Amino acid sequence: MGRRGYLPKFRRKVLDLLKAGRATTELAHDLDISTQTIYTWRRQDRIDRGLEPGLTSGEKAEPAVARRRIAELETELQATRRAIELIRQAAPPEDDVKPSR
The missing domain is CATH 1.10.10 (Arc Repressor Mutant, subunit A)
Known part of the structure; x- marks a missing residue:
């Protein structure tokens, strides 16, 4: 190799x-x-x-940079979705919340 x-x-x-x-x-x-x-x-x-x-070297590098950035954004989105899911599981539904007096 x-x-x-x-x-x-x-x-x-x-x-x-x-x-x-x-x-x-x-x-x-x-x-x-x-x-x-x-x-x-x-x-x-x-x-x-x-x-x-x-394609020049710079033109060849652009798609690779874009793919790396897309992967980063997908990872961030996945983490955000997971955080939202955890918050929903931890917080009671709004129907069960009683107004305070």
Whole structure:
């Protein structure tokens, strides 16, 4: 299983080495990463610079951020619903409440 989550600084250095003329297979071997990873980074870099069509890194990140926020809101809603349920169980129904004199 490969390593996930390379730092942007590391990715940038790999791309700089590619631009400087190093071979993809050589870099992959020396840095112990797959050639496919390097190809993917290179393609995404070209998209980000507007040289190829596709979703930019920022555009790809937006749905992930939205999904995380939706999950947070669903968790909050579930907690609120549970709190309301507990309050209803603890409080007597309004019909049983007698007005105070």
